[in-house]
Amino acid sequence: MGESTIALTDAQAMAQRSKFLKNGSVVGVTCVPFSGGQPKGGVDDGPVEMMRFGILDQLQGMGYQIELSNSMDKYRSMRPESDPPIGKMKNPRYVSMAARRVAEQVQEHCSNGRMAVTLGGDHSIAMGTLVGSTAVYRDLCVIWVDAHADVNTPSTTDSGNLHGCPLSFVLGLCSPDDHPEDGPFGWIKPCVSKDRLVYIGLRDVDAGEKAILREHGIKAFSMHDVDKHGIGKVVEMALDHVNKDRSLPIHMSFDVDALDPSVAPATGTPVRGGLTFREGHYICEAVAETGCLVALDLVEVNPALGDPDSLRQTVAVGCSLVRCSLGETLL
Secondary structure, three states: OOOOOOOOOHHHHHHHHOOOOOOOOEEEEEEEOOOOOOOOOOHHHHHHHHHHOOHHHHHHHOOOEEEEOOOOOHHHHOOOOOOOOEOOEOOHHHHHHHHHHHHHHHHHHHHOOOEEEEEEOOHHHHHHHHHHHHOOOOOOEEEEEOOOOOOOOOOOOOOOOHHHOHHHHHHOOOOOOOOOOOOOOOOOOOOOOHHHEEEEEEOOOOHHHHHHHHHHOOEEEEHHHHHHHOHHHHHHHHHHHHOOOOOOOEEEEEEHHHEOOOOOOOOOOOOOOOEOHHHHHHHHHHHHHHOOEEEEEEEOOOOOOOOHHHHHHHHHHHHHHHHHHOOOOOO
8 A cells, every 4th residue: 555645734834835934834924904104095905804714724624723913903093183294204103103013023033933824914014025125135136016116206206195206216216315214114124135136027117116126227027028928927037036946034014016907906096907716816825835935015905996896806806925935826
């Protein structure tokens, strides 16, 4: 008789594959019901809807243990009574306080060797997630999956909405006038290297952002590149750029608006011509296969936008992307 084999759970397989996580079968989940980085209400309910849809049960069904950050309810209560603009920046104090709390929670999960999963909320919270993960993984690289570059500085932003600016802070691109040490964001120091950042899925980039990307040589794969090369080749090239030997930890920040609106309609800044359902999932599957993923953001699900079917579709896709990033496979 042949030897019997015991099938590993997705969590056990992912933990065995992981090159950096000490507790790879434990997921540290931080839910951030926050909308202060942009003007549309409802995105603060994104993580709540994902929990209602059963994301925690789904991860447990994959064999993971869950460590859920507390104080989820405190993000809304952080809003100061007065938060006037600073230059063009809107809600700067509120965004800063929320991002700082996120940083503390993500750092705690990373310090304990867990996979750090953050559910947003708008993309301004990535200021916090990246500060938190890089505090533990100093040589971390970042894969930013988004329709937008989110690299405006407080000077180049037209809207003043800080969900379009998180990368400029962590890359150290802001001028001292924009980012004084005694200002609301003085606690954020440059923590991500420009050559350790790569974009996938860009298709709506401001003129000021294009200039920033070109000036600093930041690697970006637009939807044109996806059309030209196919998603498999694009992901391979992206990984080769930031993590050639697959020897560095990865933080992936995934904005659901990277997907085409036909796939994820309930989001605040949809742009036609985005990633298909399978292209989005392939990115997550390929990153999971590297064994390098240590932190994941899934942001910009907005339950207030669209009809109930659009909401269910977007939330279901968001949950599926998280599962794929954590090792769920088709077979």
